[in-house]
Amino acid sequence: MSAPIAVLSGASGGIGAHIARQLASRSYRLVLLGRDVDALHALQRELPSAEQSFHIALQVDLANDADMSRVIELIHDIGRCDLLVNNAGVNAMVPFTSLSREELDATLAVNIRAPMLLSQGLLPILAQNNGVIVNVGSSFGAIGYPMQAHYCASKFALRGFSEALARELSDTSVQVKYFAPRATQTAINSDKVTALNKALGNAMDTPEYVAKEFMHLLDSTERRRSVGAKESFFAKINALWPKVVDNALAKQLSTIKQYMR
Template sequence: MSAPIAVLTGASGGIGSAIAKRLAARNYRLILLGRDLPALEQVRQQLPSDEASYHLALQVDLSKDADISRVVDLLGDIGRCDLLVNNAGVNTMVPFGSLSKCDLDAALAVNVRAPMLLTQGLLPLLQQSGGTIVNIGSSFGAIGYPLQAQYCATKFALRGFSEALARELSDTQVRVKYFAPRATQTAINSDKVTALNKALGNAMDTPEYVAEEFMRLLDSDERRRSVGAKESFFAKINALLPKVVDNALAKQLATIKQLMR
């Protein structure tokens, strides 16, 4: 039997590259997707394989329909897809009023529209293989946070999509999972964001730790997994008693605005 095929978006980022290494160690053949081809090639060359072309790196812009179609067509030619990991994401932590239309369009296109279109395009192959879809969200997919309006909106949407699709496909062999990391030490977080997390006492995980938690979700029968006990508890309070979270974040607002100027 040939090796299972995994499609991984955002594969050159910190979380993406860490997940790629763990999947390759499980004998997955990886289709690595991202905008930075040299960075993708660097990740690919670090993965274990018997052949130089075993894993593939494909430069794509997931905000473009034509590039998404290229991915779907490539997997159609291969004839197999066992795992789709929608990991790519963009974020800019700024006041909502200062966001440009391009910023909003990019967040919606990459964080929401691309995962939905890729999932839709690859679903027939995933149904054939009894495969798995994992959508990488965020703790901000359950908690609205100041200066993160567009990011929270997209991650809330991704969480809703994951939950609805998992229930829709519950009578099939396809598994749909949602994974929510907390703050992670990656390039998506600016120096200001890192300083803010430090000032507020927020934990920041390594990509390697996040990848380990991802594999625990992948190996389990769970549909969803959040990283961080504090963040998970905060999300539950937000769902049940949102005013408590309103008051807690109001006390942090001055610090957030000051450090993110």
């Protein structure tokens, strides 16, 4: 029996690389998608494999339609996909008034448009293999946070897409799951963001820990998993009594602004 195939976007980043290691340890054959070709090839060489060129590293810009089509065509040529992990994400923590159109377009293109297009393009192959789609969101997909308007918009959208698609496909063999990490020690968080989290007493997880939490979701029958008890509780409060969260974040706003450009 051939190895199950997992397509992983954002594989050259911190969380992505550790998810790749976890999946490879389960004998998945990985199609690694990312923008940093050197990091992709280093990861490809590191992963355990059954043979040379077992794992595939593909440098892509998921905001580029030609690159998106190239990925979908490759998987259709392979003829198998068991798991799609939409993990790629971009962010710039800035005041909304300072947000450039280029930053806004990149955030929406990578964080929500790409997962939707990859999911749509690979659904026929996933359906043949009882496949799973896991969309990697954020705790900010449930809590609107100051200086993160564009990022929250993209992650709220990804959570809504995941929930809707899971329900749409509930009478098929394809599962759709949503995974929401909290702040993680990766390059997507600048030094200013790390300093802000420290000042506010917010926990930041290691990417190794987040990858293990991802695997717990993958192994379960659950459709969604959030990392961090405090953040999960805060999200529930936000859904039921948003004014409580309004007031809590208003008290933090001056501190948050100190760390922004």
